[in-house]
Amino acid sequence: MTTNRRSGPHRPATIPDVAREAGVSRSTASRALADYGSVSPEARERVRAAARKLGYRPNQLARSMITGRTHTLGAVVADIQNPFFAGVTRGITDAARAAGYQILLANTDEDPAAERAAVKTLRDRHVDGLIVSPASTTDTAHLTAAHTGGCPVVLLDRRVPHLDLDSVTVDNHGAAQDAVRRLLAVGHRRIALVSLVGNDATDDPVDPGSTGLARMAGYRAALREAGIDDAAAYLRTGAFHGQDPALLARDLLDSPEPPTAVFATDSLVALGVLSAARELNLRVPEDLSVITFDDTDWARAVRPRISVVAQPVQELGAQAVHALIARVQGGAHPPEHTTLPTEFIERESVAPARKRP
């Protein structure tokens, strides 16, 4: 087995090979295959036949060296194992493939240092653009550097203030407000919001990130509308990273004046709430109404089925891809901020509030 691929029996055919076979020059063969410039019909046909015969596959590396385009996008997400990002990643790969792009995947685990490293490596690989769900709202110099350095960046799920990059997010404020309004509409007054900390692991342990902030703001807005001013009374965010949401929820539900309804900002938190409720022998929805963000598999299989704010996860990824490709191919238009609507899916986890015994 020779390691030299020049003399190998199955050396992949190149343009010179095809040109020789077709009896034309490299230039003509290249034009015929890439379908540009002007080539006579006969020459084009001969080249195509030769390429077919030799099983010619263009070398994308060489092509990329000339054109400066790799048709590859980098996706830098926080955690693929999180169902939300799994769905987003699915949307990204599907949309990219449909548009003729491939995806280089990187996981940051919410670590800004890992994110910087990933962005660096992906840029070294000459990706045409980057989709990033930024781990930090402050440590973003590498993102602007990439963007101004010719590698467009689209922000996914999370917005960074004062950063002039395209972004694709969900209407977190509106979705939270709507969900809390529904709880208010059936008579709840003591409504809790339970959340883990946000998307920032290092800078500030309690920084809720743009997503968490927007959801809290929507929650507060709905309460204010209803004349409830003390919005902080039932607001619980994980004080430190890795905190067990079940403990957080237990603490809340076991208080002297417990909430009659809980709004969970993600599915993991919701599991904690349900777990705590069972432990305290609280029935859902009779004793406790529950709404959560994210329509996971178990939310529609558990009894009672959980009412949720469904995010268009795949669409989120797809829109990010489209925005990025537009930026890659096209021009310098002002940054666009796309906000996708959420959908409230009503199930059986919400009941009218009732007097406590």
Next chain:
Amino acid sequence: MTTNRRSGPHRPATIPDVAREAGVSRSTASRALADYGSVSPEARERVRAAARKLGYRPNQLARSMITGRTHTLGAVVADIQNPFFAGVTRGITDAARAAGYQILLANTDEDPAAERAAVKTLRDRHVDGLIVSPASTTDTAHLTAAHTGGCPVVLLDRRVPHLDLDSVTVDNHGAAQDAVRRLLAVGHRRIALVSLVGNDATDDPVDPGSTGLARMAGYRAALREAGIDDAAAYLRTGAFHGQDPALLARDLLDSPEPPTAVFATDSLVALGVLSAARELNLRVPEDLSVITFDDTDWARAVRPRISVVAQPVQELGAQAVHALIARVQGGAHPPEHTTLPTEFIERESVAPARKRP
């Protein structure tokens, strides 16, 4: 005034630039940076200083053209949204990054045609190797073609008979046998296995694939050991694709002589079983014991918490990466078949069998 015609404001520095700055030739600069051949200490230091000053980043594309290595691996998985593959993908990216490789991700949705297309595209991108969870046990010509064509392939999670490729799988037979033994040990005799169809969307709608087959075999083996010969009585596999596991389970649990225990081959099936049980007012574990494959987030949050056969999902991905890199860098050793152990996690969803009223 630069001599280069493309004097953009931020043209990335190249080796000639560094060499000029350091007052040496391209060759010396290249040797100093790549740390091979022989370079005088002074020259090496001058080159390094120049590279630092100019912010030199080697062009991986050009490097790959020469070396024939891209330090990129292709991962072709069935469905990233499936928690199992999400975990596997996580393991793959982590292990790859640690070894200095990047991951090009492709989703097949269990479609052999999509898998063929993905393999073709990734090979065109000159990945150094491929990790594939094959959608079909018969349509595998593209995999052997890739392997013999110099692009090593490692099979993930699923084995293909008579295919001499490295594989990394889980001990499905042993895991299933162990789980069923545990049910037998506490007195159950009417034990059901509920499964969706396997990993093949086109060839044969009821082909359970290697994974499913092994699990069924383990189930049968355990029953035989216990002297139960009619192993088919409580074996339920989804007859066609997309079948609702809850319906399948309902059908089973509502029969005249229903099982007292159910073994679900994946977490989605388990949700269906739990859903059906609630619908029929069967309590878990008093009326029905449940064990499932895959330790998902909800399995440890739901009440009762579900006993599971946990697969080492991340380890599975990591091992595949290591096997592939060994194949890429090293030599032609005979194909290795790695089988990883599973772990039974005992929770509260299994109770001793009792007489039916």
Next chain:
DNA sequence: GCCCGATGTGGGAACGTTCCCAACCTGCTC
């Protein structure tokens, strides 16, 4: 008859790197 544009064609350069090889110094031995 001559210019001109349109059309087809081929040669050369370029992209940025690695690798091979010849040439050059040293300093040492015989």
Next chain:
DNA sequence: GAGCAGGTTGGGAACGTTCCCACATCGGGC
């Protein structure tokens, strides 16, 4: 003092493609 080994250096080629440009041919309009 010639030869030789070992370290150091630079020039050239190569990887496979695209792109620029020069050239050749041909018909038509003046």
